[in-house]
Amino acid sequence: MSRAERLLALMQKLRLYHYPISGAVLAGELGISLRTLYRDIASLQSQGAQIEGEAGLGFVLKPGFTLPPLMFSVEEIEALALGAKWVAQRTDARLGAAASHALSKIAAVLPTELRLELDTAALLIGPSQQPNDSDEILGLIREAIRQECKLELHYLDAQGKESTRVIWPCALAFFDHARVVIAWCETRQAFRHFRVDRIKSLLSQELRYPKHRQALLKAWRLAEGIMEQRP
Template sequence: MSRSERLLDLLQVLRRHRQPVSGRRLAEETGVSLRTLYRDIASLQAQGAHIEGEPGLGYVLRPGFMLPPMMFSEEEVEALVLGSRWVAKRGDNRLAMAAADALAKIASVLPPDLRATLDASPLLVGSRQPIAEGIDLGLLRKAIRGERKLDMRYRDNDGRDSRRTVWPFALGFFEQVRVLVAWCELRQDFRHFRTDRIAEAAMQDARYPRRRQALLKDWRSAQERAACVEGAEAADITSAKVAADKN
C-alpha cells in the first residue's frame, strides 16, 4: 500500500468515528504500527486536516477537510460509475441528467489513469421498461428537501380518487414503480403512495410541523414493529411497495 493510500485509509477511519478514538485502535483498524500512525497523523495535520487530540487521549477529525476527487481509489470510481448508470436507467429524467453532470465533474479532475477506469468501467446496468408517471418527481423531491406539505389527488388500487394532504419525507425507487413515503393527515398515520397513481400534486408554502429526519426515524420504528408482529425480519423501504399496492 502506498503512503497516499495509507493516509486516505486513516482519514476514512477517522470519519467513521464521531467521538475521540485511541491511537492504538486507529493503528489496528488501519493495519500499521502505533509509531507509523503517529507519523501519519502528523502528516495529515500538516496538510490541513483538522485532527484534534494527542497520544493517550485519542483523536477526532473535525469537519472542514475535503479530499480532492483524484484521491478516489479504483473501486470508489467504479462505485460512482455504477451508481450513476443505475440512476440514469432507474431515475427520472432530471436525476439522470444530474448523475451524468456529476460524473463529468468528477472525470474532469481525475488523473489520466483513473479517468480511463471511469470511461471503460465494465459494470453495467440492465435496461428496464419505461415507467409512466402522472406527475413530475422533481416536485416530490423538492417538497421532501424543503419539508413542505403536499396537496394531492390519489387514485387507489380500485381506481377510487381521494384528496390527501401529506408530509413527504422519502421516495423509494423500484424496478417498476416509485413510492412516496409520507405522513397522511387524512389517515393520521404513515402511508405509501405509488407515484404513478398521483394524479395531481401541489406543494404548499407551509412547512410541516416535524423534521424530516424525525419522521423517517419514526417510520422505520413503525416498520420494525409491524414486522415483529408478523414474525418477520425488520422491514425496510421495500415493504413500502407492498403497502402502496394496497393503498
Template structure:
C-alpha cells in the same frame, strides 16, 4: 500513488502517513458526535501519541477538527477534502450507482447523476479516470413505467418539509384527494413510492407515483421534522400495516 485503505495497509504492515491521515478524516466523518482519542486510535490501529500528532497535523492543514485530548474530537460538517484516490471497488460503486440513477425517470436527478460522475472523473488521476471510464458493471434498460408528475417537486418538498396535495387512485381505481407530509421517496425498478404522513388517514402511507395526479406543491410547512417522521416510520416497518398504495 494509489490510495491504500486502512485494511489493506494493516495486512501489508505498511501505511504511508498521507494515507493514514485520509483514513482518519474518513473515520471522523463517520462519527457525528465527539469521540475520544483512545477510541480513534484503537479503530486506526495506532498509538494514542501518533493519533494526537495526526490530529494536530490535520488541524494545522486547515481541517476543522474541534476538541482536545480528554474531551474527544469531532469534524465540523461541510469540510471538503481535496481530490482523493479511490479503490477499484469504490470506483465501481460510484459508476454503478450513478449509471442506475441516470436511468431513472426523474430527469433532473438523472442529469445530476451524469454531471456528478463527470465532476469526479475530472479530478481523478489519469489511471483512475481510465478505470472509471472502462467500468464493466452495467445497468439494464429502464422500466417502461413513467410517472405523470414531476418527481423533483416531491424531492424539493421533502427537503423543505412542505406539504403536498394530490389526487390519488388506488389499485382498484378509486380516487381520493390527499394532503400529505412527504419525508422519503423510494426508487424501485418499476415504480417510485412517496412515503408520507397522510392527514386523511392520520397514519403513514405509501403512494405510488404513477397513481398520483394533480400534484400541488404547497408552501405550508408541516409541523414535524422529516428526520423524526423517518425514524418513527422505520419503527413501524415490523408491524403489520395496510399494503403500499395509500
C-alpha cells in the same frame, strides 16, 4: 497497493486519531517501512495536507482537510460509477442529468489512474421496464421532501377510487416497476405509500409540515419494523 491507494489509506488512518500517533504505529498498521511513511507524509504535506508533528513525536491531521485527488479507492470509484448509471436510467430526467454532472465533476479532480478506472468501469445496469411517471410530478415531490412541505394530491387507488389527500412526504422510493412516495397522510392519520403513477395531479401547499423529515422517517421505520440504516 498503488501509491495513490497507500496515501489514501494513510489519510484515513490519520483521520481516526485526534491526538499525535507515532510513525512506528502508523507504519505498522499500513504495513510499510518508517522511511516510506515519512516520505508519504512529506508528499501529503506538500499537497496541502495539514499534518503536524515530526519523527519521534508523532503525527496528527488537523480537522477539516480533504484532499480531492485521493478521496476514493478503486472500489469506491466503481460504486460511484454504478450508482450514477443507475440514477441516470432509473429516475427522472433532472435527477439523471444531475448524476451525470456530478460524475463529471468527480472525474475532473481525480488523478489519471483513477480517472481511467472511472471511464472504463465495467459494472453495468441491466434493462428494466420503467414506469411512465411524469418528470414534473417527480420533481415537485423531491422539492417538497427537501423543503419539508405539505402536498395536496388527487390520487387513484388500486380499486380506481379517487380521493384528495394532504400528505407530509418524507421519502421517495424507486423500484423497477414503480416509484412510491412515503408520507404521513392527514386524512388517515397514519403513514401511507402512494404510487407516483396513480397521482392524477399534485399541488404544493408551500406550508412546512410540523415535524422534521428525519423524525418522520424514523417514525415510519418504527411503524414498518425497519431497522435504521447506518452509513
